[in-house]
Amino acid sequence: MAYRSLDDMDLAGKRVLVRVDLNVPMEDGRVTDTTRIERILPTIRDIAAANGKVILLAHFGRPKGERVASMSLKPVVRPLSELLGLAVDFAEDCIGAEAAAAVDKMVPGGILLLENTRYHKGEEKNDPDFAKALAANGDIYVNDAFSAAHRAHASTEGLAHLLPSCAGRTMQAELDALGAALAAPKRPVLAVVGGAKVSSKIDLLENLVAKVDMLVIGGGMANTFLAAKGTDVGKSLCEHDLADTARRIMEKAAREGCEIVLPADAVVAREFKAGAENETVALDAIPADAMILDVGAKSIETVKAKIDIAATLVWNGPLGAFEIAPFDAATVAAAAHAAARTREGKLLSVAGGGDTVAALNHARAAQDFSYVSTAGGAFLEWLEGKTLPGVAALEAEA
Numbered sequence: 222m223a224y225r226s227l228d229d230m231d232l233a234g235k236r237v238l239v240r241v242d243l244n245v246p247m248e249d250g251r252v253t254d255t256t257r258i259e260r261i262l263p264t265i266r267d268i269a270a271a272n273g274k275v276i277l278l279a280h281f282g283r284p285k286g287e288r289v290a291s292m293s294l295k296p297v298v299r300p301l302s303e304l305l306g307l308a309v310d311f312a313e314d315c316i317g318a319e320a321a322a323a324v325d326k327m328v329p330g331g332i333l334l335l336e337n338t339r340y341h342k343g344e345e346k347n348d349p350d351f352a353k354a355l356a357a358n359g360d361i362y363v364n365d366a367f368s369a370a371h372r373a374h375a376s377t378e379g380l381a382h383l384l385p386s387c388a389g390r391t392m393q394a395e396l397d398a399l400g401a402a403l404a405a406p407k408r409p410v411l412a413v414v415g416g417a418k419v420s421s422k423i424d425l426l427e428n429l430v431a432k433v434d435m436l437v438i439g440g441g442m443a444n445t446f447l448a449a450k451g452t453d454v455g456k457s458l459c460e461h462d463l464a465d466t467a468r469r470i471m472e473k474a475a476r477e478g479c480e481i482v483l484p485a486d487a488v489v490a491r492e493f494k495a496g497a498e499n500e501t502v503a504l505d506a507i508p509a510d511a512m513i514l515d516v517g518a519k520s521i522e523t524v525k526a527k528i529d530i531a532a533t534l535v536w537n538g539p540l541g542a543f544e545i546a547p548f549d550a551a552t553v554a555a556a557a558h559a560a561a562r563t564r565e566g567k568l569l570s571v572a573g574g575g576d577t578v579a580a581l582n583h584a585r586a587a588q589d590f591s592y593v594s595t596a597g598g599a600f601l602e603w604l605e606g607k608t609l610p611g612v613a614a615l616e617a618e619a
């Protein structure tokens with residue numbers, strides 16, 4: 222992947238438009254989780270330290286081109302300023318006279334946050350005039366929002382074609398981690414894919430079987446594969462209409478030399494609730510009135526053994542209904558094992574997408590993984606092998 226980083230740019234005195242992800246959880250106008258803000262601090266600090274003028278661009282929520290007061294970025298100013306230990310100014314618009322006046326007042330090393338880009342319809346349409354209006358306030362464009370890179374919007378894609386552009390530190394870390402995991406990985410590569418349904422992950426599975434050496438399938442989606450192979454899965458979550466799709470994926474895996482590992486046993490219960498009475502059964506003994514809520518002890522041992530063989534691990538989705546104990550057991554055990562192998566320097570582990578971050582946090586394993594992506598949709602599209610427009614634009618202009 223060829224793209225420029227902040228180290229390749231002359232930032233001193235320049236107006237640097239930085240696209241960041243500030244789509245933070247908010248309640249009653251207060252930011253309730255600062256994880257995303259923390260992720261962009263290195264980029265802001267580096268640009269400010271190089272005497273660039275940091276002009277932050279971001280979207281918040283889905284105002285669909287209208288000025289919706291509850292979707293203002295203003296509440297982000299204070300936590301951002303506190304975490305940085307630096308003053309942060311705010312402009313009530315991201316284009317036009319208001320934005321221009323605020324930018325004109327900036328001194329080198331200063332930081333300015335512009336209002337929600339999605340207050341304008343041109344943002345999501347990637348309208349060239351809107352992109353030009355954004356570009357009018359900058360000399361350089363930095364994209365630090367990998368999580369928004371699957372969208373070709375004006376501030377995520379259009380700007381890269383109008384100004385000298387580069388990746389910010391978070392984008393760089395994400396691209397390096399993802400590249401190491403799938404573009405040029407150390408083999409053997411193991412993918413662990415779980416979660417509720419096959420239907421939401423067909424493209425992902427098709428892409429992975431062509432790229433990885435081993436694919437562990439767990440969670441509710443494994444039931445569809447087991448049923449396609451003739452297992453009676455009782456009342457389990459199962460997409461019977463996707464039996465052909467499951468078979469096609471297994472055939473493709475066989476052609477590509479990818480070993481598919483399905484559960485060998487199952488933890489079943491009659492109710493989907495924490496502490497529900499449960500038992501571990503073999504696949505040919507799943508009671509007709511029970512549902513599979515986790516993979517069993519034998520399956521866990523197999524997953525651990527595959528992790529021991531692997532040099533690289535890509536993980537998306539829990540192996541069971543991890544939100545309700547004890548059906549979190551397999552996810553926790555496998556995550557802890559991968560974390561330990563990573564700590565020992567024997568595994569490069571990359572995880573992300575939707576519930577995966579929550580599952581790894583629950584297992585207290587996230588901090589030991591090589592990289593955990595907080596980008597939901599963008600991470601999944603990358604796992605699907607799709608080109609991310611925001612990344613492609615940086616590559617094209619490098």
Ligand code: AMP
Nearest residue numbers: 416417440441513514538541542543576
């Ligand atoms: P996803 O967003 O596709 O990664 O799916 C995550 C969800 O799958 C979590 O809420 C889990 O509770 C759920 N899940 C995992 N395994 C099972 C299972 N065996 N039966 C029902 N739901 C499951």
